[in-house]
Amino acid sequence: MKVLNLRCDHDHAFEGWFASEADFQDQAARGVVQCPLCGSPQVTRLPSAPRLNISGARAPAAASVPTPAPAATPEPATLQAMWLQAVSQVLKNTEDVGDRFPEEARRIHYGEAAERGIRGQASPQQRAELAEEGIEVLPLPLPSALKGTAH
DSSP states (O other): OEEEEEEETTOOEEEEEESSHHHHHHHHHTTOOOOTTTOOOOEEEOOOOOOOOOTTOOOOOOOOOOOOOOOSSOOHHHHHHHHHHHHHHHHHTSEEEETTHHHHHHHHHTTSSOOOOEEEOOOHHHHHHHHHTTOOOOOOOOOHHHHSOOO
């Protein structure tokens, strides 16, 4: 099993697991390898440093290395993971009403339907009309990997 560090043309970094190097090359050539965040098939392999465990070899002595100060902002990979987790929570805790979103949001707002979390599609104009009525909505772009059935 080969675990490769990959990056799409939108600079999203992720891992890919493949049976072999040839398997990765074959899947990439067929456009099967896609970014889990944006769905882009334009994926490149990043350099990685494999770790080799050689029996009988001794671990190097621990060097005195100062501990770096905590970063002011999380790493991009950490931000991506946090964002995916937040999107997953929204998907798990809301009802998908599809293109009926503006109508259903109004029904909930005016007490004609039970209050609940919903999600769906609305055009920028529809979102502006909802805002004028005092109905708060939040656009949330979904990564293509989460739009279908999760694996």
